[in-house]
Amino acid sequence: MDKNSMILFIKEVMEETLGHSIPSWNPDLKFTEIVGWGNNMTVSTVVALQKKLPHKLTDTLLDGVVTINDLVTKATLAPTSSSVEPPKQISECLRVLSNFESLGEDCEFGLVQQRAGILHPHLLRFSAASENSAERLSRLSMLLKYRLHQLEHTDFLEMFLPEEEWNNVDPEWRVRHKIFKWSTHTGLLVKNFPKETINQKISDFSVVIEFMKSQFLRELELGRKVWIWKSSVPSSLPNIKKLLGILKEYGPNKLLWVQNADSDHPAGTVDQIEADLWCGYIKKPTEHWKGHWSEDADWFELLKNALQIYPELDGHSESTHDIGSETQECSSEQEDAVHVLSKIASLQLNIPHLSLEATQFPSEISGWDSLKHVNIIMAVEEYFKTSLSVDDFDKTQTIPGFISVVNRLMQAS
Template sequence: MTDLASRQSRAAKAADALAAADVHRQAQRYDEAEAVVSEALRASPDHPGLLICSAWVAQQSGRPEEALERWARVRIIARTNPVGYSAAVHVHHKLGQVNAADALAMDGLARFPDDSALKINYAWSAHHARNWAQAAERWELFRTYSPDVKLGYLQGAVALREGGDLPAAEALVGHAFHRFPDDGDLLTSYAAMASQGRNWTQAVRRWRWVRIKFPENRVAYLLEARALIRLKSFEEAELVVLAGLKLFPADGELFIEAARCSKQLRQHSVALERWQQAYHLASHIPSAGIGFAEALTLTGETSQADAILADLSARFPKDAATAIAFARLAVERSDWAAAETRWRAAHQDHSDNRAFAVAANEAAMKALLSEQHDLAKQLSHLADTKMVIPASSASDQDAIPEIDPRELLMKFESLGYNCEFGIVQRHFGAEPLSLLRWTATEPDLLAEALNNRLEGVGLPEYTRIVLDSDYRTKDTRYFMLMHTFILPSQATPEELLPKFCKRLQYLRSKLLDDLRAAEKIFLYKAVDPLTDAQIMPLWHAVSACGPNTLVVARIADETNAPGTVRVVEPGLIVGYFDRTSTTDPSFDIWLAICRRSHALWQASHGAHKIGELAAAAA
């Protein structure tokens, strides 16, 4: 066989192999295609058609890195064919290799300046990089060379819109629509521009136009109805949705809009039926379940509503609307513990939304108050329990005279360290008006403040409003932080400052009056294990204001059990609690400390001195 005949034979075999491989490839039988083309390439390793087919097989079968290697070989062998560039640029896009795609597209255009596929991929490079100004320019270049291809108009409009130039985007789509008046994609895009621009009147007209020209376009019914709802034309929106449901009776999104119309028209029973149908058909859309749950709540079916929202939360943990609805239902049921848990879960998934954290803190506050109220009922028998002061701390072994817990705790004035004792007082129904009841105070700074007769407290120059779980007042001289129980949604710092300055000045005067009158027992809860010597500066500051009694409560130790009290010197008592907690105080222990301290205080008023009482006990 001559060389010519041999070459012709190889060419014929290559052509047959190429044809067979293409058949397999188009049928997505990629393994068979790969086998055929690989065998043929062994005989004809530089055959352009086989190399191109081999690259397509690798690309279409999901082997992008191998495809890039093969397209590189195509660019070397088939130098006059731009497919080696355009196809490889597409693979780089799929891999997210934007810079590589852009560089290759530019190289390809330098060699094949009139190739449409390269111009498209050149524009896509900027598009995928979200460089919208550059993308708009490249799509414009593509339109210049290919004015009859609608892709340049559609994607050019997207680039303009995403770049913030909505009027230019709409103008481009409008121009394209007049150029291609029967193109459904362009007309739909033209209507969508009005919706995206929130021009609802224009959106209604355009979506209606889409409906008339393309009555099988489901989106046209949906988005015209949404535009009408935005315009509060609920009855008209309902008619559009119902027309759509005649053509698409199992469309969950249309049922969602139908339910929204019924809700706004106050057709609650119809709305419930439609929400139920929407949830059945579109359970993959969170708003369907949220609407159904809200409708159920209106009928009192809160348990079923809660179950639906719990399911949605599990399936769509990152959906903010679901998280809000789930938490709000707990709020509506006054289930504050659940509300706090749900708001905190929402904040964990949406950490940039501070409103969730604020809502969680508010729920926590209400949960605490609710828990205290419930515990008060459970522990109400403690009010009738006779408690005996230990012999080491009392004048005798007689039972402490019974006194109503609320009446007892009203006789105490909290000096800090934090709000735990204030919570204990609230638990037993005692709500004294006090400067330091809800205030964080350090013992040394508190002693200094009392020695200075709280000078400057409440003055604007020493008072700041700061934000934590709620707004708090901060005294810059003595670093006292006081809860206001006011949330950012309720007021601004500028509004609160003058009101709370006035309030602080009043409470300062009241505390000084109470200290001078010496008719109350003053209590300071120590978090750190203060020694008797460390207590003295605070005790001296309190007693300097009048013949007062100070109870310093601190953690129990091996010598002193929780609930017991000990006289340090006349007028100074130390009480012992088991733990410190502002969320779960030991109410019975606190009540025991107060009963025993009050008994000592009451006896000292009769004997004139606690020291005489302690001596008698010895």
């Protein structure tokens, strides 16, 4: 595909993703200048490109991409051996990020994880404990203190549209707990689920919330993640210590308090406040929610530095250490497990004859989003009449890891 054809193709895909034409279209248009454009839309565009192109797009395709022309240029050229990032680098990124998890309030780290390929759902990753930013830390502490009591109860859940969604091109419903005021993204767009029908989805989300709540509580008890708190409003050290104290009531948990970098605290640096409590510094995003990618490197550097303080943590996410070896094992010893998982995923995704044999990540499969991931995990649990462990849950981040889980369940049954 030549450059002109690529420009037309990208325009077609982007407008289909947005649901309307893009005014003032030109190759020099910045993604951040497109009204309603978000990170998920960029990912959708790249997935569509990969299906169309004869050559494999590099994992660093979006690095340094600011304008449409940047994407056209990088996507048009077939990658050379020197431009392809080695699998070890991908594994390192996944390995580092998998040791951390967000407590909500700010979706920034969740988006970093998502772009790195960590798509398995987590209860708090894209949630907020209150619509009022100033109240979120105290409400989160209260929510944890009460062990998320009846968070999933359908009588207490409601669908709503926050004010920031009103002016979006494609506003998205969120689900909220009426008492705790905790809310999370749903991925359900108003254009697909009008007000008259959206409440029918509450029961579905109740099941999803119950599942993710169970996983979250188990993670807290094991204390094998470093929890991240990052807020758009200042948090006081006493309140941060109170949060850590509540986390420690569950198990041996650790907390990374992330603040905006300044002249005294460069981006990526970490200060240890006390045992199990650190303060890390990150560059403030300048284009939040508009495809701004530059903070990823700062997050990666920050978390690598944090792991140096507690190196014993680095190793709990074994499913991401060596993707290549898992693939080899899958192809030689786990054909039956591949077939079983492919069949289950095929039914949940409504994709006939789906085969996962050559797939590395769930994000490569059309329609395999966070909610579908939950459904597939629950279907696997139902199939084998068991519950996945936290270790198993972590392994489902990659398809080879997921296959290894299914293989173990098959051997145990």
